[in-house]
Amino acid sequence: MTTPDHQSPASPVAKDRIYRSPMALVGGVLLLAVMAWLGFDALFRGHGRTPWLALAGMILAVPLVVAFTLRPAVFAGEDRLRIRNPFRVISLPWGEIASLRSGYSNEVVVKAGGKYQLWALPVSLRARKKAQTRRARAAADAARGSRPGGHGLGGLGGLGTGSALSTGPTRAETDQAMDDLRELLERRGEAESAQGEISVRWAYEVLAPAVAGAVLLAILYVTG
The missing domain is CATH 1.10.287 (Helix Hairpins)
Structure with a gap:
């Protein structure tokens, strides 16, 4: 009489570390609040072409504000680094990354020779x-x-x-984040599961409404 095999529970998948700029998030929320207040006031109380101009301006400006403040983030997983910049999403296997460089901006340098800026980790x-x-x-x-x-x-x-x-952190927040990423690169750079191809995707969900707003503004300007 055979006994059923007992499979060991699968090891939990480590969650990605997420890095974002708190100041950018706060600034983005405040900007969106001001734009909503002024824009809706112009939409519902404006006369003539004012509501249309306000609508076109909001369609153009809101995606751009979101793109440069709320959207940027860096996701560091065990196998790859995913960079969400204002207009692109770059997925980099650790094995394809040559170095993480900090100067006046924080950048990822890949072995193929290109580099990508980390918008979510601005240098202060x-x-x-x-x-x-x-x-x-x-x-x-x-x-x-x-x-x-x-x-x-x-x-x-x-x-x-x-x-x-002398109390307080002795390392700038973004520099500490870059140290963490370098440690992860050193640990996972040679791992078999951390190899692969670099993927770059344009953020059409940001670009499309911004272009639509710009076109509408141009039409209103030409027909004005």
């Missing part, structure tokens, strides 16, 4: 400067505390000014 030079200042102050506090018999501000239970100023 101000945040970098603050993080560097915190690192320098933390190092100075540690040096004072490690001196034999030293009683610097950093050694008085954190009550000194230097200790207070």
Whole structure:
């Protein structure tokens, strides 16, 4: 008499890490709220050609605001990196990525020679400067505390000014995100499941309404 085979439960699939810009999200929501307020006011209270101009302007502007603020995101999975930029979605297997480069912008460099900007991870030079200042102050506090018999501000239970100023993250948020992506690239770059072809898709759901709004504005301008 045979006993049924008991299959081990499948290992859970790791969820993608999602990186987005909080400031862009807040700015996008505020812009959309202002546009809705002004646009609907012109639509329902305007006279003559004003409602049509407001409608055309909203059809053009809303997709663009969404594209540059709410849409950008980076999805880092075990096998590939998916970049959702304003007008394109790029799917990159880790095996096709040569490096992740940070300068005045954060970019992915592929082995074929191309590069793609990460709109969802904008570089903030101000945040970098603050993080560097915190690192320098933390190092100075540690040096004072490690001196034999030293009683610097950093050694008085954190009550000194230097200790207070050195608190907080010592790495800019987007730089830390790039470090995480580099670690994932190093770990998964040679994996068999992380090989494949690069896929690029245009965001027609953004481009089509924006073009329609631009055409409508042009028609209203010509016939005005």
